[in-house]
Amino acid sequence: MNVASFLIAVVVLAAEGDQPLAKPVTVEIVAVQASREAPAKPPAASPAKPQDPKKIKQKFDPGLERIRPIVADLPFDTFKKLKTAKISVKPNEEARFAITDRYTLLLTPLAKDKEGRIRVHIRVIEKIKKKVEGTDKKKEVERQLLSTKSAIAPKKPLRLGGMKLDKGELVVILFVNES
């Protein structure tokens, strides 16, 4: 019985702390253009704060059925599909995904925590035209719009938003799972 107690202790202790990822992770990306076509009803709350989904009737492009409940609380009534992709990313390697000509998403899988979530580092890079000092010329540069470290649970996506588009805003939904 001492042997059994020892083995039980080993199993329990092994559950503590992050574990390195042994295999590549699968990342599903859904990028949409979110806009408000109907006249805004005052007062429009900050997009960062959740809204009552019953107040806005939302329209979606075909193929976006999966994200309907995920964006239901956003203050937008029209969602157009920009890009969807499913990529495999190796642990501790940065994968680069061009969402639009303007925005690029970079994702690095880091580890798996004790709750089974995949810890990732995500950056969103924006290309802008910046005026060259002393001239009238503009050159294209990249700037880091946002950076986040998140622990993404299976079937529990991460949502990124607030990035401006020519029309509306960019909303990106990420699903991360072990392969």
Place this chain on the structure above:
Amino acid sequence: MKTKRDLEQWFDGETADPDPAVLEQPSTQAYLEDLQQLRDGAQSVAAPATIDDAQFPAFMAGIRDQLDTAPRRRVGGFWALASVTAAALIVAVSVFLVLNAGGVASTPTVVEATSTAIEGALVESYSSDEGGTATVWITLPERDIQ
């Protein structure tokens, strides 16, 4: 024959054959069966199994053989312990997996850290009421160069 005693005496061979008409009666037959059964039981008690003098040495030799035989060694002790240990380990791992599985299903996505390189921008993070979707939202300053 007038009485059961007469039947008994005939049964014991002490009197001549009875009247055939009496013997054929069902009650007579039943009583005779009872008497036979009684006789068989008495005879078995009267003749118990015995060991005579010629058999006695062999009888004692058999008893001594049984007394002198060493007890068999128990070889199942190790395997019994191994089985119990394996069963305990399986139960422990199963309990761990069940508890762990329940935890994963209810665990929400969590935003642990956020930052931006844009001066004046605000990055907020929050989770939905159901603890499912986590959100990172950037609000750019009005005078952003976009």
